[in-house]
Amino acid sequence: MVAEALLVTYFFMEAVNMEKNAESSLIVGNVVTGNDFFGREKDIEKFIGLLRNKSNILLLGQRRIGKSSLMLETANRLKDEFICLYTDIEHCDSPEDVIVKFGKTAQEHRSLIKTIKDGVLKMFGNIKDSIEEVSIDNVAGVKLREGANRNWMNMGEQLFEWLSKADKPIIIFFDELPIFINRIMRDDNKNITPERQKVVDVFLSWLRSSGIQYTDRIRIVVGGSIGIEPLLAQINLSSHMNTYTAFPLPPWDTATAMEFISDRADGNNILFEEGAKEYFLEKLGVAIPHFVQKFLQNICWDCLDRNSKNCAISDVERVYNDKLLAVQGSIELATYVERLERTLGSEKYNLAKELLSEAAITGKLTGKAAMIITGNYYSNQNEKADAIRFLLKTFEHDGYLHQSGPDYVFKNILLKNYWIKEFSFNFTPANQRVEFNGVSK
Ligand SMILES: Nc1ncnc2c1ncn2[C@@H]1O[C@H](COP(=O)(O)OP(=O)(O)OP(=O)(O)O)[C@@H](O)[C@H]1O
Ligand SMILES: [Mg+2]
Structure with missing residues (x-):
C-alpha cells in the first residue's frame, strides 16, 4: 500500500514537473x-x-x-x-x-x-x-x-x-x-x-x-x-x-512581453533586479517573440555560469553585447542581410545596405541623405525617387525601418546595433560626403 502511494505521489510530482517544464521552457527557433x-x-x-x-x-x-x-x-x-x-x-x-x-x-x-x-x-x-x-x-x-x-x-x-x-x-x-x-x-x-x-x-x-x-x-x-x-x-x-x-501580426506589446519574461523567469528561478526587465526590453526595441526568447535563454545560461539566480541591469547589458550581438550568436540577424540580398537585385541590395547603414549610424535616414546615397547608383531623378520609395516600402514591411516624422528610423534596436557593428567600419555618412553641400568636408 505504502509503495503504491509512493508511486502515485511520484507520478503526480513527475506530472507537475512536466507541466512546469512545459510552461517554463524557452524555445528558440522551432x-x-x-x-x-x-x-x-x-x-x-x-x-x-x-x-x-x-x-x-x-x-x-x-x-x-x-x-x-x-x-x-x-x-x-x-x-x-x-x-x-x-x-x-x-x-x-x-x-x-x-x-x-x-x-x-x-x-x-x-x-x-x-x-x-x-x-x-x-x-x-x-x-x-x-x-x-x-x-x-x-x-x-x-x-x-x-x-x-x-x-x-x-x-x-x-x-x-x-x-x-x-x-x-x-x-x-x-x-x-x-x-x-x-x-x-x-x-x-x-x-x-x-x-x-x-x-x-x-x-x-x-x-x-x-x-x-x-x-x-x-x-x-x-x-x-x-x-x-x-x-x-x-x-x-x-x-x-x-x-x-x-x-x-504585430510584435508583442510591452505588457505581454513583460508577462512572458516574468513567467519564464519564475519557471527558471531567475530573479530580475529592479529595472532589469525594462532594460531588457529597451535593448530589443521591439518585442519580437523570437528575440525575447533568445535573450532570456542567454540570461538563464549566464546565471547558470555565474551560479547565481540574480540578474542585474549590468548582466542584461553584458549578455546583450557578448551573446546576442556576438558573431556566433547573431545568425538570425545575419538573415536580415541575406534576405535583402536574395530578394533585391545586386544594385538595389548594395543601395539598401547603405541606406540602412545611414539610418543605423546617424540615428535616422533623411530624404536628403537618401537622395545623396542613391545618387551613386542612379543619375536620373525619377529613377532615384522610385528606388528610394520601393526600398522604404520593403524596409517598413519587413521590419527594418519605420517612419518617424519626415524621416525613417530603426525601431528594432537589436537590429540597429547589429547593423552598426557589421557595416560602420567603411561607411561614410551622407553629411560627410562631397555631395552634401557641394563641398568636401
Ligand atoms: N506566441 C508565441 N509564444 C512564444 N514564443 C513565440 C510565439 N511566437 C513566436 N515565438 C518565438 O519566435 C520563434 C519563431 O516563431 P515562428 O517560426 O512562428 O516565427 P515566424 O514569423 O514564422 O518566423 P520566420 O519569419 O522565420 O518564418 C519561436 O521559435 C519562438 O521562440
Ligand atoms: Mg515562419
Missing part, C-alpha cells in the same frame, strides 16, 4: 504551439473570426514574429471544426512542386486519405485492382507527381475539387509563399525574366481563382517572412493579392 504558445489571444480570436467568415488571408509580419506558430496554433484549435492543411513551400522550385507537396499534405491527413487516394487512382484509370493494397499509398504518391508534372494546374484543380467535398470545410495554409514567388520569378543570376514573370502570373491567378471558386468550402491563408507586396510590385502583379484580407 514553431511553438499549445503550452509554449504565449499570449496572442486577441490575434487568434480575430484570425479565427476571419476564417469563420470565409475570408482568404494574407498573414503579414516581420521576421520571427510568430507567423508560422500562429498558423499551426490556429490549426490545432480549429481541428474539430475544419480540416487544416499546413504546407511550407519555402523550398519548392516550381508550381509542380507546390502541387505535389500540397497533395501529399492532403493525402496524409487522417480524414482525407481515402478521398485523395481514390481520386488520384481514378484519375489514372482505376489501376487500384491491379496493385496490392500495401503499395496503393506509394502508387498514389507517384501518380500525384506524374499528374502534376503533366499538368500542374489540372492536378491542382482536381485536388481543390476533392477537398471541397470533404465532410468539413478546409483551411489551406501556404507558408513562405513570398520566398517561393521570389525564387520562381528570378533566373539563376537572380534576374527577373518575362518567362518567369509569366509563371508567377499563372500560378497566382490559379490560386486566386481556386480561392474564389470554393469560397464556401475552402479558405486559403498565405504567409511568409518577406513582404509579398513589394515583391509583386516589381512585376506589376500586386492585384493578384487583392482578394486576400491582410492580417498584420
Whole structure:
C-alpha cells in the first residue's frame, strides 16, 4: 500500500514537473504551439473570426514574429471544426512542386486519405485492382507527381475539387509563399525574366481563382517572412493579392512581453533586479517573440555560469553585447542581410545596405541623405525617387525601418546595433560626403 502511494505521489510530482517544464521552457527557433504558445489571444480570436467568415488571408509580419506558430496554433484549435492543411513551400522550385507537396499534405491527413487516394487512382484509370493494397499509398504518391508534372494546374484543380467535398470545410495554409514567388520569378543570376514573370502570373491567378471558386468550402491563408507586396510590385502583379484580407501580426506589446519574461523567469528561478526587465526590453526595441526568447535563454545560461539566480541591469547589458550581438550568436540577424540580398537585385541590395547603414549610424535616414546615397547608383531623378520609395516600402514591411516624422528610423534596436557593428567600419555618412553641400568636408 505504502509503495503504491509512493508511486502515485511520484507520478503526480513527475506530472507537475512536466507541466512546469512545459510552461517554463524557452524555445528558440522551432514553431511553438499549445503550452509554449504565449499570449496572442486577441490575434487568434480575430484570425479565427476571419476564417469563420470565409475570408482568404494574407498573414503579414516581420521576421520571427510568430507567423508560422500562429498558423499551426490556429490549426490545432480549429481541428474539430475544419480540416487544416499546413504546407511550407519555402523550398519548392516550381508550381509542380507546390502541387505535389500540397497533395501529399492532403493525402496524409487522417480524414482525407481515402478521398485523395481514390481520386488520384481514378484519375489514372482505376489501376487500384491491379496493385496490392500495401503499395496503393506509394502508387498514389507517384501518380500525384506524374499528374502534376503533366499538368500542374489540372492536378491542382482536381485536388481543390476533392477537398471541397470533404465532410468539413478546409483551411489551406501556404507558408513562405513570398520566398517561393521570389525564387520562381528570378533566373539563376537572380534576374527577373518575362518567362518567369509569366509563371508567377499563372500560378497566382490559379490560386486566386481556386480561392474564389470554393469560397464556401475552402479558405486559403498565405504567409511568409518577406513582404509579398513589394515583391509583386516589381512585376506589376500586386492585384493578384487583392482578394486576400491582410492580417498584420504585430510584435508583442510591452505588457505581454513583460508577462512572458516574468513567467519564464519564475519557471527558471531567475530573479530580475529592479529595472532589469525594462532594460531588457529597451535593448530589443521591439518585442519580437523570437528575440525575447533568445535573450532570456542567454540570461538563464549566464546565471547558470555565474551560479547565481540574480540578474542585474549590468548582466542584461553584458549578455546583450557578448551573446546576442556576438558573431556566433547573431545568425538570425545575419538573415536580415541575406534576405535583402536574395530578394533585391545586386544594385538595389548594395543601395539598401547603405541606406540602412545611414539610418543605423546617424540615428535616422533623411530624404536628403537618401537622395545623396542613391545618387551613386542612379543619375536620373525619377529613377532615384522610385528606388528610394520601393526600398522604404520593403524596409517598413519587413521590419527594418519605420517612419518617424519626415524621416525613417530603426525601431528594432537589436537590429540597429547589429547593423552598426557589421557595416560602420567603411561607411561614410551622407553629411560627410562631397555631395552634401557641394563641398568636401
Ligand atoms: N506566441 C508565441 N509564444 C512564444 N514564443 C513565440 C510565439 N511566437 C513566436 N515565438 C518565438 O519566435 C520563434 C519563431 O516563431 P515562428 O517560426 O512562428 O516565427 P515566424 O514569423 O514564422 O518566423 P520566420 O519569419 O522565420 O518564418 C519561436 O521559435 C519562438 O521562440
Ligand atoms: Mg515562419
